Amino acid sequence: MPESEQKLIHTFSALADIGQEVAHKYNFHEMIRTSFHLLLGSLAIMRGGIARYSRFGHELNFLAVRGLGDDFPVSASIDPADEREFLTAGMSAIEASQAKMLIFFQRYQPFVEKRGIELIIPMIVHDELVGLVMLGEKASGEPFNSADRAIVQAMARHIGVGIYQRNLLAELERKAEQNRRLYEEMRLTYADTVKSFAAAIDYKDKYTEGHSVRVGKYSELIAKSLGWSDERVEGVAVAGYLHDVGKLTVEKRIINSPTRINAKESAELSKHPVVGYDILLPIHHPYTDVPLAAKYHHERLDGRGYPDGLKDDQIPYIAKIVNLADSFDAMTTNRPYKARRPAHEVIEDLQRNSGKQFAPELVTAMFEGMLDELEGGSEDKSFRRLLGREYMEAEGIIPMLRNALNGINATGPLTLVASE
Ligand SMILES: [Fe+2]
Numbered sequence: 001m002p003e004s005e006q007k008l009i010h011t012f013s014a015l016a017d018i019g020q021e022v023a024h025k026y027n028f029h030e031m032i033r034t035s036f037h038l039l040l041g042s043l044a045i046m047r048g049g050i051a052r053y054s055r056f057g058h059e060l061n062f063l064a065v066r067g068l069g070d071d072f073p074v075s076a077s078i079d080p081a082d083e084r085e086f087l088t089a090g091m092s093a094i095e096a097s098q099a100k101m102l103i104f105f106q107r108y109q110p111f112v113e114k115r116g117i118e119l120i121i122p123m124i125v126h127d128e129l130v131g132l133v134m135l136g137e138k139a140s141g142e143p144f145n146s147a148d149r150a151i152v153q154a155m156a157r158h159i160g161v162g163i164y165q166r167n168l169l170a171e172l173e174r175k176a177e178q179n180r181r182l183y184e185e186m187r188l189t190y191a192d193t194v195k196s197f198a199a200a201i202d203y204k205d206k207y208t209e210g211h212s213v214r215v216g217k218y219s220e221l222i223a224k225s226l227g228w229s230d231e232r233v234e235g236v237a238v239a240g241y242l243h244d245v246g247k248l249t250v251e252k253r254i255i256n257s258p259t260r261i262n263a264k265e266s267a268e269l270s271k272h273p274v275v276g277y278d279i280l281l282p283i284h285h286p287y288t289d290v291p292l293a294a295k296y297h298h299e300r301l302d303g304r305g306y307p308d309g310l311k312d313d314q315i316p317y318i319a320k321i322v323n324l325a326d327s328f329d330a331m332t333t334n335r336p337y338k339a340r341r342p343a344h345e346v347i348e349d350l351q352r353n354s355g356k357q358f359a360p361e362l363v364t365a366m367f368e369g370m371l372d373e374l375e376g377g378s379e380d381k382s383f384r385r386l387l388g389r390e391y392m393e394a395e396g397i398i399p400m401l402r403n404a405l406n407g408i409n410a411t412g413p414l415t416l417v418a419s420e
Contacts, residue, residue: 010042011042011151014038014039014041014042014155015042015151015154015155015158017038018035018038018039018155018158018159019158021034021035021038021162022035022158022159022161022162022165028162028166029063031162032050032052032063032064032159032162032163033063033064035155035158035159035162036048036050036063036064036066036133036159037064037066038155039133039152039155039156039159040066040135042151042152042155043138043144043148043151043152044138044139044140045135045136045137045138045139046067046116046136046137046138046139047065047066047067047068047115047116047135047136047137048065048066048067048068048117048133048134048135048136049062049064049065049066049068049072049133049134050062050063050064050065050131050132050133050134050159051063051075051076051131051132051134052130052131052163053078053123053129053130053131053132055128055129057077058077058078058079058080058083059075059076059077059078060075060076060077060078060131060132061074061075062074062075062076067115067136068111068115068136069114069115071111072111072115073108073111076104076107076108077104077107078104079103079104081103082102082103082104083129085102086122086124086129086132087122087124087127087129089122090122090124091121091122091123091124091153091156091157091160092121092149092153093119093120093121093144093149093152093153094119094120094121094122095118095119096112096113096117096118096119096120099120112134115136116136116137117134117135117136118135118136118137118143118144119133119134119135119144119149119152120132120133120134120135121133121134121135121152121153121156123156123157123159123160123163124160125157125160125161125163125164126164128164130160130163130164130167131159131160131163133152133156133159135152187286190285190286191238194238194241194242195213195241197241197242197245198212198213198216198241198242199212199213200248201242201244201245201247201248204247204248204252204255204256205244205247205255205256206256207256207258207335207336208329208333208335211244211329211333212240212241212242212243212244213241214325214329214333214386215240215241215243215244215322215325215326215329216237216238216239216240216241216325217237217240217382217386218240218324218325218328218329218366218386219236219237219239219240219321219322219325220233220234220236220237220240221366221369221380221382221383222236222321222324222325222362222365222366222369223236223237223321224369224380225365225366225368225369225372226361226362226365231287232287234287235285235286235287235288235289235290235318236287236293236318236321236322238285238287238290239287239289239290239293239294239318239319239321239322240293240321240322240325240326242276242280242290242293242294243276243293243294243297243322243326244272244276244294245276245279245280245294246271246272246273246274246275246276246277246278246279246294247269247272247276248279249271249272249275250268250269250271250272250275251268254268254269255269257336258336258337259336259337260337270298270306270307271307273294273295273296273297273298273306273307274295274307276291276294276295277291277292277294277295279294280294289316289317289318289319290318292316292318292319293316293318293319293321293322295307295319296308296310296315296316296319296323297319297322297323297326298323298326299315299319299320299323300323300356300357301315301320301355301356301357301358301359302356302357304357305323305357312359317359320358320359320362321362323357323358324350324358324359324362324363324366327350327357327358328346328350328366331345331346331349332346332387332391342394343387343391343392343394343397344394344396344397344400347367347397347400347401347404348404350363350366350367350404351363351404351407351408354408360408363404363408364405364408364409367401367404367405367408368405369383370383370392370397370401371398371401371402371405373392374392374393374397374398374401375398
């Protein structure tokens with residue numbers, strides 16, 4: 001086989017190897033180093049370097065060098081005028097002798113000349129300078145002919161594409177990170193807004209101070225005990241925090257009445273779920289069903305609730321959770337006309353009303369959550385914190401919860417009590 005053909009085959013295989021490197025190497029720096037050595041090897045070039053160009057810093061950073069000496073700069077600045085010059089030159093190799101007018105060349109002349117750099121090949125992809133290849137003399141001592149130049153240009157183009165892809169990926173990663181941060185900020189802002197809303201609602205109602213915050217927490221505990229994902233748990237907690245937002249429009253006098261309110265006042269107060277729904281509906285919530293939880297948190301499984309008298313399956317699940325959390329808080333906190341009820345009574349009540357007002361599996365989830373905390377299985381001590389240690393650890397609570405759980409689970413599928 002004639003020598004020229006052998007050389008051609010050799011070149012093609014080196015080009016194919018670089019192509020493979022660029023396409024498959026996960027490690028970018030390794031890809032550059034291997035490709036560069038393939039390039040040098042294809043024409044037995046003694047020395048050279050390859051640099052990536054950063055458009056933002058107008059800086060070249062050398063990623064691989066061979067035979068340029070230890071004092072060769074690892075980075076070099078490029079003048080915008082030079083960048084334009086390179087872009088005009090396209091991917092064609094520039095002879096060192098032609099490059100003398102470049103500011104870059106003048107600045108780094110001692111290095112370039114001392115190391116015998118003969119060719120400079122700008123790597124341009126999609127009209128963007130992505131890097132530079134510098135090549136010293138060939139081992140044979142022969143000058144680079146036009147075929148040699150075509151070969152190194154083709155190889156440099158391949159490597160340039162690799163750098164370009166890497167830049168795109170880095171840009172994508174940067175944008176993704178930016179979006180992630182933005183999303184996180186929005187999520188925190190939303191969470192803060194929700195909490196301030198809850199504080200505003202609770203502020204209006206001096207007798208049930210902290211009610212919304214506690215209902216949010218109890219709702220969260222129930223959802224957690226159901227084994228729901230973090231995101232769903234968060235959604236349920238938000239629904240709990242906001243369930244009474246409609247009370248903001250109810251007269252303070254009615255909300256704060258130290259005695260039981262009359263029928264007219266009660267009718268006024270009963271509007272708060274629908275008002276809450278109207279307030280929450282136009283807001284874009286990251287979780288679904290938050291407005292529905294407000295609207296239906298006073299519905300009961302047996303259809304005796306309000307505003308629509310919905311029954312079991314008709315009630316949105318999230319509203320059932322908030323209803324249980326809401327009722328639980330009403331029973332376990334002191335009101336002006338009613339003292340909090342002791343723990344055993346509350347457990348009995350929830351058990352008795354399981355299947356009537358409350359979904360049995362939710363009462364089960366709540367009891368299991370309490371038991372878990374009492375028996376030390378859970379790190380979360382929220383029940384104890386919200387109800388007080390003495391209350392939570394009242395005599396006989398644990399066996400009572402266990403009995404209640406057996407009782408609820410034994411009743412089997414839910415049977416509805418007719419409301420008519
Ligand atoms: Fe309510």
